[in-house]
Amino acid sequence: MTMTTAANPQAEAHIPWGRVRQGRRTADRAMKLIATGFTFAAIFVLFWILGMLLVKGIGGLSPATFTQVTPGPGSEGGGLANAIVGSFVLTFLGIAVATPIGVLAGTWLAEYGKKSKLANLIRFINDILLSAPSILIGLFVYVILVEPFRGYSGWAGGVALGIIAIPVIVRTTEDMLNLVPGPLREAGSALGAPPAVVITSVTWRAAKAGMVTGILLALARIAGETAPLIFTALNNNFWFSPTLVGGVSNLPVTIYQFASAPYENWQQLAWAGSLIITLSILILSIVARRLVAGGK
Amino acid sequence: MTAATDMTSIPSSGPVVVRKTPKATFDLVFRNASFGAALLVLLLLAGIMVSMIIGGWPAFREFGLGFITSSVWDTQNDQYGAWPAIVGTLSTALIALIIGVPLSLGIAVYLTQLAPPWFKKPVATAVELLAAVPSIIYGMWGLFVFAPLFAQYVQIPLSSIVEGMPVLGTVLYSRSPSGLGIFTAGIILAFMIVPFIASITRDMLEQIPSVLRESAYGIGATTWEVVRHVLVPQAGVSIIGAIMLGLGRALGETMAVTFVVGNANRLSSSILDPGSTIASRIANEFNEAMGLQLSSLIALGCILFFVTFVVLVIARFLVSRVERY
Numbered sequence: 014m015t016m017t018t019a020a021n022p023q024a025e026a027h028i029p030w031g032r033v034r035q036g037r038r039t040a041d042r043a044m045k046l047i048a049t050g051f052t053f054a055a056i057f058v059l060f061w062i063l064g065m066l067l068v069k070g071i072g073g074l075s076p077a078t079f080t081q082v083t084p085g086p087g088s089e090g091g092g093l094a095n096a097i098v099g100s101f102v103l104t105f106l107g108i109a110v111a112t113p114i115g116v117l118a119g120t121w122l123a124e125y126g127k128k129s130k131l132a133n134l135i136r137f138i139n140d141i142l143l144s145a146p147s148i149l150i151g152l153f154v155y156v157i158l159v160e161p162f163r164g165y166s167g168w169a170g171g172v173a174l175g176i177i178a179i180p181v182i183v184r185t186t187e188d189m190l191n192l193v194p195g196p197l198r199e200a201g202s203a204l205g206a207p208p209a210v211v212i213t214s215v216t217w218r219a220a221k222a223g224m225v226t227g228i229l230l231a232l233a234r235i236a237g238e239t240a241p242l243i244f245t246a247l248n249n250n251f252w253f254s255p256t257l258v259g260g261v262s263n264l265p266v267t268i269y270q271f272a273s274a275p276y277e278n279w280q281q282l283a284w285a286g287s288l289i290i291t292l293s294i295l296i297l298s299i300v301a302r303r304l305v306a307g308g309k
Numbered sequence: 310m311t312a313a314t315d316m317t318s319i320p321s322s323g324p325v326v327v328r329k330t331p332k333a334t335f336d337l338v339f340r341n342a343s344f345g346a347a348l349l350v351l352l353l354l355a356g357i358m359v360s361m362i363i364g365g366w367p368a369f370r371e372f373g374l375g376f377i378t379s380s381v382w383d384t385q386n387d388q389y390g391a392w393p394a395i396v397g398t399l400s401t402a403l404i405a406l407i408i409g410v411p412l413s414l415g416i417a418v419y420l421t422q423l424a425p426p427w428f429k430k431p432v433a434t435a436v437e438l439l440a441a442v443p444s445i446i447y448g449m450w451g452l453f454v455f456a457p458l459f460a461q462y463v464q465i466p467l468s469s470i471v472e473g474m475p476v477l478g479t480v481l482y483s484r485s486p487s488g489l490g491i492f493t494a495g496i497i498l499a500f501m502i503v504p505f506i507a508s509i510t511r512d513m514l515e516q517i518p519s520v521l522r523e524s525a526y527g528i529g530a531t532t533w534e535v536v537r538h539v540l541v542p543q544a545g546v547s548i549i550g551a552i553m554l555g556l557g558r559a560l561g562e563t564m565a566v567t568f569v570v571g572n573a574n575r576l577s578s579s580i581l582d583p584g585s586t587i588a589s590r591i592a593n594e595f596n597e598a599m600g601l602q603l604s605s606l607i608a609l610g611c612i613l614f615f616v617t618f619v620v621l622v623i624a625r626f627l628v629s630r631v632e633r634y
Contacts, residue, residue, distance in 0.1 A: 146561020
């Protein structure tokens with residue numbers, strides 16, 4: 014066939030209509046069938062994974078899962094209490110690090126930097142950080158925070174998760190601020206408010222729902238991260254120190270260590286932990302998406 | 310604050326008269342703080358690069374270029390080479406693309422052209438949720454559910470078919486059909502990158518003015534012809550950009566691969582045999598590593614950084630800001 018783009022209306026006249034009709038119809042049907050099949054294959058995998066988690070995870074869920082600490086090698090029973098609490102602490106530490114930096118940087122891009130060369134460069138680098146392998150961020154934090162202080166810590170884990178969350182928040186903050194209509198800002202300025210006041214009390218307020226969504230998405234992104242924690246917070250089979258120095262127990266690394274261990278109660282707990290973490294993240298992302306849909 | 314001096318070079322958004330009031334101080338502080346935060350984003354990437362080079366330097370100094378080409382990974386004699394891990398990383402990512410790209414494009418076409426309107430949203434959400442499932446869960450699914458099935462229904466029959474054949478007999482033959490290996494890792498990676506490629510491609514297809522589609526349909530083109538001759542040429546390079554973004558993800562994916570790749574230190578000629586990737590080797594050995602081994606692992610990270618950096622830079626140039634998160 015000679016038709017290459019729709020922009021070239023000349024080419025379309027050359028299609029030999031009558032002769033290829035059957036073939037064209039077959040090709041069309043085959044493509045539709047394949048595209049539909051591929052879509053359902055992907056959805057099937059999602060439900061397969063969720064089904065697997067439900068089947069294998071529910072058996073491991075009991076009140077003890079939430080009240081007892083992770084068992085040592087060979088000991089009976091046990092739960093995930095320390096890992097669940099540790100995961101909460103690390104994730105919120107990460108969000109606490111990332112939110113002010115991400116929101117301010119996104120604000121700078123949308124309100125001050127705009128189309129300047131520096132802003133474009135920062136945007137570009139931020140987009141690269143957005144897809145950078147999380148294992149490299151773990152190694153980076155290991156080199157700057159674990160090695161110099163000679164020990165794993167929850168602080169390093171929180172910082173690593175924060176670095177992963179920053180680009181997500183920068184991106185959504187900027188996008189959401191760009192959706193705020195210019196006249197709103199002009200109205201603020203016309204009242205004599207300096208730019209910072211306009212941004213904090215007019216623009217931010219108008220974009221609040223979207224910015225919160227960005228933070229929730231970042232939360233969902235880092236809650237299940239495992240690789241960066243192996244190099245930073247590591248893990249701990251006991252209650253971690255309140256100073257967060259030394260290993261801090263967390264769900265992802267616990268799952269990693271327990272999943273292929275030879276003890277049956279460890280494997281049970283790994284499945285229970287997987288169910289807890291996946292359901293929390295999926296619910297979080299669905300809520301975040303709803304917020305976006307409602308905000309528009 | 311050093312950022313304050315740099316601020317003069319940034320074009321301000323217009324003639325704004327600022328009087329010297331307490332609010333003006335807040336204005337200056339806020340402006341500098343947000344500028345500092347934006348610069349921090351730049352510093353982060355630079356920091357990652359520098360720390361990888363410094364951390365891996367002892368290994369690069371010790372082994373030189375041989376670090377990249379050597380296949381030895383011997384903790385007893387402190388000899389390290391990156392070649393098997395590099396090959397493993399590239400081949401798992403390639404297999405992921407070969408499987409994942411047609412899947413993603415099919416999904417994007419289904420979502421934009423074929424799905425009934427009421428069905429679009431739930432399907433799109435389900436595909437995007439595939440991206441939200443944590444990497445380690447893919448690893449568990451791969452190790453405990455997918456790999457046994459793969460060994461039983463693919464590896465064992467395939468091995469008995471290709472045994473003795475000239476080329477296929479080595480490339481597709483598995484000596485220990487456990488289900489774990491380079492190919493399994495590629496399949497799992499394919500499902501992990503599908504949501505990213507599919508949702509960017511869908512956005513690209515949706516941005517194409519519908520006049521183009523309608524005029525093609527108007528002259529009697531079938532849906533396939535509209536996709537093939539109107540939509541794909543229009544979306545063009547940005548689809549390649551989306552694929553490159555998927556590649557970037559596949560190269561650095563860690564936990565899922567660590568579970569299913571088999572973690573063999575030696576390079577096998579069969580894609581069904583266990584192997585290792587840069588990320589899986591770092592995740593596996595890091596906590597026990599010391600001295601030169603630790604430095605070699607960080608040097609592996611350095612190689613991964615530069616490979617993914619190049620891939621992502623190309624991707625971003627091609628896609629230019631469509632991905633949303």
